[in-house]
Amino acid sequence: MADSRDFKTEYAMSRIMGDFPLDMAEGESDFSKDLLLLFLYEYRMFNQSLSHALKEYGTGGDFNGAMSKVMGFESEQEFNNVMFLREIMRFINSTSEISDIVRTYAKQPELAKTRLKNLLGEHSL
Numbered sequence: 001m002a003d004s005r006d007f008k009t010e011y012a013m014s015r016i017m018g019d020f021p022l023d024m025a026e027g028e029s030d031f032s033k034d035l036l037l038l039f040l041y042e043y044r045m046f047n048q049s050l051s052h053a054l055k056e057y058g059t060g061g062d063f064n065g066a067m068s069k070v071m072g073f074e075s076e077q078e079f080n081n082v083m084f085l086r087e088i089m090r091f092i093n094s095t096s097e098i099s100d101i102v103r104t105y106a107k108q109p110e111l112a113k114t115r116l117k118n119l120l121g122e123h124s125l
Contacts, residue, residue, distance in 0.1 A: 027113070031105065034116050037125050038098060046091040053087035 016036070022029040057064065057080040068079030097119065105112035 027109075031109070031113055031116065034113075034120055035098070035102070038116065038119055038123075041123050041125055042091060042094045042098070045094075046088065049087050049091060053084045057081075057084040057087070 020033075022032055024032075064079055064083075065076045068076045071079065073079040073082070097115075101112050101115050101119075104115065
């Protein structure tokens with residue numbers, strides 16, 4: 001591995017997998033596993049969005065300069081910043097939704113499980 005973070009990531013994932021089976025009831029264990037699946041899916045989608053955002057809006061170029069003027073931005077940098085945020089906003093919204101599900105679980109576990117299952121279904125997970 002070229003980067004120590006690769007090793008640390010692999011180690012963290014192996015520790016997570018080593019925690020299974022979880023010491024809790026099956027329904028709660030299933031909720032935790034589903035949450036992990038959703039986190040991993042969203043992280044992968046974030047990497048794709050980040051890669052695209054960096055390629056398209058990280059360095060600028062003639063197209064972005066022309067487009068920023070047409071769209072009324074004060075500068076190409078402002079245009080690039082707005083478009084960069086637009087690309088990664090999905091991840092921001094997804095992590096907020098995941099946080100809401102975990103907060104809901106404390107008071108209404110069945111509702112939280114349903115919301116989580118619905119999100120997983122949307123992504124065919």
